[in-house]
Amino acid sequence: MKLNLSKITLLIVITGLINSCNSVKRVAEDEYLLLDNDVYVNEDKNKTEVINNLIYQQPNRKMFGIPLRLYIYNSARPNIDSIINAGIDKNPKKRQRLENKLSKKQLDKYVESRKSFNQWLKETGEAPTIVDQEKTEKSAKHLKDYYFHNGWFNVDATYNIEEIDKQRAKVNYKVKTGQGFIIDSISTKIATPAVDSLYQKSKEESIIKKGEQYKTINFENERNRITNNLRNSGVFHFSQDYIGFEIDTVGTNKKVNVGLQIKNRSLRTQDSVVRRPFNIYKVRDVNIFTDSSYENKGETATNTNTFNGYNFYSIGEMKYKPKAITNAVFINPGEVFKDSDRTLTYRHISELKTFKYPNIQYIENPDTTLTANIYLTPLKKFSLGFAAEVSQSNIQTIGFSVNPSILMRNVFNGAETLQLSAFGSIGASKDAGNDKDQFFDITETGLDLKLTLPRLLLPFNTERIIPKYMSPSTRMSVSYTGQRNIGLDKQTLNGVLNYRWRPSNSWTNRLDLFNIQYVRNLNPDNYFGVYKNSYNTLNNISQDINYNNGEDLTFPDQTDDFINDVLNENTAITPSDPEYQTVSDINEREQRLTENNLIFASSFGFTKDNRTNLFDENFSIFRLKLELAGNLLSNMSKIIGQDKNEEGKYEIFNVAYSQYVKTEFDYIKHWDLSKKNIFAIRAFFGIAIPYGNSTNIPFSKSFFAGGANDNRAWTAYNLGPGGTSSTNEFNEANMKLAFSLEQRFNIFESLNGALFVDAGNIWNVFDDVEDPNATFDSFGSLKDIAIGSGFGLRYDFGFFVFRFDIGFKTYNPAYNENNRWFNDYNFRNAVYNIGINYPF
Structure with a gap:
């Protein structure tokens, strides 16, 4: 009986799959394939993701219960070089015959392809997870540390490896937590009186609360909270290193007494380190350098200007309106230093899309004030963009489109951006409404002009309603698109005046004060060439009553005449017939979709x-x-x-x-x-x-x-x-x-x-x-x-x-x-x- 090639190939594939589906194929005799991890906390099984992530070794991943990637890995051959060459050299004359038949170069390529495919199987697959004693011990310690840092100070964690069969095993972890420790008292020892006063004002917001179970993460979060509060209240030199916690559990009957310590500022001299109370700093001056580029490095500003207390420096005539920049600056002269003001300034200046990411530096003055220097590096005045696309759809065999654009920054010296983009495409239609001689019979063109201002363009001041931290912006746009041999060949003109602002990081508001759209259909007579199902339904009704002597209706003349005759009851169809309603629906849809629109x-x-x-x-x-x-x-x-x-x-x-x-x-x-x-x-x-x-x-x-x-x-x-x-x-x-x-x-x-x-x-x-x-x-x-x-x-x-x-x-x-x-x-x-x- 003669087997064909496809049957032989199928047999080889099935044999390979069966052979690779042995999950312990690549597991040594003295090793165990890890099947599962079971964690028992106080004798209750815990399968939560938090606990599972504490285990260093995880079983091979499964899809629908099958370790597919493990099977792929097992199908790869170890020592593939030796196996291939041993197969070729098994017969002393085989290598010579293959080299004579294929040439030595082709034989080398064949061997290399076998090696590459074998390597691909290894990389795509997943090596078997072997039970590792050291990693298992680390997992048990990780579990113990986790519960210790969550308030169970007397926790104990053990494990045992349970053999399922000769080469498979699972690991059972057993955790006994004991009783959790509760925070009983919180005392403070703050060296600087000004810092102590600031802490007392915000201590109700403390993350560490009396009566709750001890959690190490809460102490880290409280350290961050205190630091941020002080750094945003004028304590310029403060850092987390000055905060310490004393935890007392001796003889407290599972209670925790917490002592918060905040030290004075550390000042290093040549011979020693001395402690001094922290000072509250204010911002005295804000200097804004508008030409801080690499090309201008070393040059001295020749133009100085002051606006609302801000000092502006530029090389030559300043190219930016001061108000446009100060709207994005939140570091204010005369106000207390706030680290958050620097963060806001970074973000809002970047959003202007006129400068690169700014450089902000603080200089300490002898009178416990700060000078903020803001260095702005302008982006290039013009940016060009280009995109191209090849497409295929239900109306065209193939289409090509291009989308060039140009962006102009700081158009009116107020950090405005003006973008002009164009769109053009050509395509070959599958079924045009009218016969065309040329192959590319579909065209579409468009032009879009957008002007974006980093403020609300309104005749009244909106600062109290929408302050500058909400990143208000105005966008005005005008666009035009025109189509030929696409549907009804529309022309669309659109104009928009839009406002945007963000009350918070997660909240964005948008107001279109007006959005004007005019749509003009250039080829309404081609309606039934586009909506062919409607035409076929109408034509079938016409033929059923022999309206056109059994001939197909032509459009638009005969289709319009037939619709009018039906609706005016000039045919055998009466208003009580279902066909009458069908024709009426087709007529209503045609009238709606072919009419021009003004919105x-x-x-x-x-x-x-x-x-x-x-x-x-x-x-x-x-x-x-x-x-x-x-x-x-x-x-x-x-x-x-x-x-x-x-x-x-x-x-x-x-x-x-x-x-x-x-x-x-x-x-x-x-x-x-x-x-x-x-x-x-x-x-x-x-x-x-x-x-x-x-x-x-x-x-x-x-x-x-x-x-x-x-x-x-x-x-x-x-x-x-x-x-x-x-x-x-x-x-x-x-x-x-x-x-x-x-x-x-x-x-x-x-x-x-x-x-x-x-x-x-x-x-x-x-x-x-x-x-x-x-x-x-x-x-x-x-x-x-x-x-x-x-x-x-x-x-x-x-x-x-x-x-x-x-x-x-x-x-x-x-x-x-x-x-x-x-x-x-x-x-x-x-x-x-x-x-x-x-x-x-």
Whole structure:
């Protein structure tokens, strides 16, 4: 019987896997593979992450209960060089035959490839964790130290190695804590009276409290608290080294008496060290050097200026308005020294994006005052940027885009930045609405101008309401984009006046005083060339009644004529027929999506983000936004007595402007479960209600569902509204609910996995859509929430994460209510998503 090559290969792979799945394959006979660590505290098993992290040796990591990386490591061959060469030299003439057949160079490459693959298996895999006596003893000591520093001073920790079989074992750690020690009294001995006075004012904030169990970390935190308090109260020379604690437990019956000592300042002379009381320092002068670059090293400032008590020095004429700089400086002449003022100044000057990270130095004066010297190094006046991209989508075979930009700093000498960026792309369409001779028939161009000011640009003083520590800024932008052979070939003009400020490190506010957007459709006649599902539905109805003698409708003329004839009851279709409603819905959607839009909106939003750093995985983010559009224009129209058009709407430049209220709530929460195991949730609710001059929401302001960052079991714009069957290419509505749960875990090294469940949908509400399957009319409409589930892989490159997710339609509201669960739960109907970074 003749076996083909594929069967032979499969047999070899299976044999290799079975052979490598022996977990003790690389464990010596006198060694033990560590299977588990069990920690018993006062005879109760403790599996908390805090305790587990105290163990120096951990078992090989498992995925779904299988030590996969250990098996990969075991599949590598030790001493691979000897094995390969022994195989070749087993027959004295074999090496010579191979060299004659392959050449010596090719034979060397073959041997090297075998060695490289073997090394890759070792590096990708994970070596077996062998029970190490020394590390086990260190783990027991680590456990003992942990409980000792948390107040169990009579703790004892032991261990025993439990043999499971000949080459496998687990380690049992047993901790007996005894009774915890409680803080009974706190006394102080502070040498400097001024320091003692400052301590007494803040002692209620002490982290060490009478009646609580002793914890070493609390003493470290209290030392930091006292130091920060004194350093921010004028005690310039103070440091943690001056703080000491005396802990007395002798004869106290498990009580702790704490003695806090703060010594005088230590001054070193040539012969000895003397102690002197600390002094409270004030800042006498603040000198700001605006040209402190390497090129100007050694040059003397030729220009001196004073503003609000600040001294400015520059080489030649100063290029910056003093107020723009002092708004970012928190070290004030005449005030008590505060270390926090220096930190704030560092941050706010960096945020100007005009200078490099500043250098701030304090000089002590004989009269117990300080002189603060702030050295600023200007960044280059101009910066150039460039980005390019190659893309492919559902409307183009291939596309190329470029995005050049130029940034100009200190435009008006007030640390303003002006950025001009352009966007241009060309692409080859898959299915253009009109036939084109050229290959690249898609073009898109854009221009964006942004001016950012490091202050609020308002006709009145906002310092009392929004002080400078909140980093207020103003941004004005104007942008234009134009498209050809993309959809309806839109032209968009946008203007924004925006204010931002941060009341705290975790809180950011944004106010768009106005956001004006004008959207003009250049090619509305191509509507049915873009929305082909609508055209196919309309054309099928036409053919069913033989409207066009069985011929396909041409657009726009014949499609418009057919719609008008149906709605005017000039065909066999009557208003009681379902086809009549279908045609009416198509007509309403066409009219809405082909009309030009003018949006004059104002909005306010805030974000609360309590992440402490980029690597924090235990945080929450809450976003809220409220947007109002059209109210100002509506009131003006009424005041001047403007006439309405035939549809009862006010117009500006022959365009009916939009009027609506829109709000969005977004909540994200991450729980760090340790070992790169993260549980994340997201909840989103958005609604936009038209009123006054509008009966619906502009397409650009509506909501959609599906996509790589939403419900991943559906492609973008393909879900909803409600329980409809998604006959449109771009489904959108004015209300949205979305929920996501995701369990993220590490597979090995930089490769991570995820299991997720996404739920949500979009609906029409309070607008002119009357389809009951698409509208949200009661809580009963929640039955149309779509549910998708799936899994994904993520590779962390450090500066970004590459993401691949597979979403399965678990509950599809497009089907009948008794046939919605797991109807399309298979790989054929799955949606494959590629994204950059995490979805939330």
